[in-house]
Amino acid sequence: MKKKDLERFKERLLEQKRQIIEGGKKLLAQELNVSRDDLPDEIDLATTDLSQSLMIRLKDRERAVIPKIEKALQKIEKGEYGVCESCGEEIGVSRLEVRPFAVLCIKCKEEEEHNEKMFAS
Numbered sequence: 001m002k003k004k005d006l007e008r009f010k011e012r013l014l015e016q017k018r019q020i021i022e023g024g025k026k027l028l029a030q031e032l033n034v035s036r037d038d039l040p041d042e043i044d045l046a047t048t049d050l051s052q053s054l055m056i057r058l059k060d061r062e063r064a065v066i067p068k069i070e071k072a073l074q075k076i077e078k079g080e081y082g083v084c085e086s087c088g089e090e091i092g093v094s095r096l097e098v099r100p101f102a103v104l105c106i107k108c109k110e111e112e113e114h115n116e117k118m119f120a121s
Contacts, residue, residue, distance in 0.1 A: 009096060010076050013100050013101065021066075068101040072100060
């Protein structure tokens with residue numbers, strides 16, 4: 001992979017990590033600002049609880065990405081970024097554009113998903 005591409009992916013990964021962390025801080029601040037006493041009826045309370053629950057689940061998913069981002073950053077530093085952990089082939093730049101912390105090439109990822117579906121049935 002070209003040095004220019006590596007730098008671009010490193011910047012994207014760092015920005016994505018920063019956004020997740022900042023989003024978590026904002027969510028926490030919002031949670032602390034909502035008082036149940038400020039909500040006039042049960043419907044408002046239920047709507048707020050549902051909304052908060054959904055936001056927390058989304059943030060949990062994003063936080064699960066942070067270790068993947070850090071692993072990708074380590075791979076960049078070691079010169080191992082963009083190499084499939086399964087077959088050792090280069091992961092396509094187009095795949096990394098969509099998922100910069102991908103560890104499997106598209107072929108190996110599809111095979112993994114196929115195997116997961118087979119075992120889940």
